[in-house]
Amino acid sequence: MKKQLLALGLFTAMTMPSIASAADYVIDTQGAHASINIKIKHLGYSYIKGRFNTFDGTFSYDPKDIAASKVSVNVDTTSFDTNHAERDKHVRSGDFLDVKKYATASFTSTKVTDKGNGELAITGDLTLHGETKPITIDAQFIGEGEDPWGGYRAGFAGTTRIELEDFGVPVMGESSYADLELHVEGVRQ
DSSP: OHHHHHHHHHHHHHHSOOOOOOEEEEEOTTTTOOEEEEEEEETTTEEEEEEESOEEEEEEEOTTOGGGOEEEEEEEGGGEEOSOHHHHHHHHSTTTTOTTTOOEEEEEEEEEEEEETTEEEEEEEEEETTEEEEEEEEEEEEEEEEOTTSOEEEEEEEEEEEEGGGGTOOOBTTBSEEEEEEEEEEEEO
């Protein structure tokens, strides 16, 4: 009788549909529905805002199991843009980002924590300027649903502050840090 119950249990486990898992998304950079923005203090008087125009990435998201979520993003640092050609050339130079040597930055999550009410803490490894350090992104779930083109989307916003010296990037003027503002909309695969 025990053998029959064991066989029945194994058969049931193998034939039952698997429990829901995280859905996989590709970040929609083609439709300009995602952005990686940066803000740095300028001379102590104001802020310079810029962005990275070229990046790609994926994420997995399951609203019933936030901890199973994952994020991976690759950034082309040569695409740094503040809408000021001379400044951009200087920031891309060996004085700061050194994009000839470090043309790519990346972020890979290691943990996603549900803080409640759509708030998330996304911890992971940021590689920038040849250095890899852990950071945490304070994120917010914006929404999900069908889009007008027959797909299904999910969107998030997030912010984090990085200390430039942690990544071997010289301090830019009076600012030892850069604030990142992230907007991510993904298309479910």
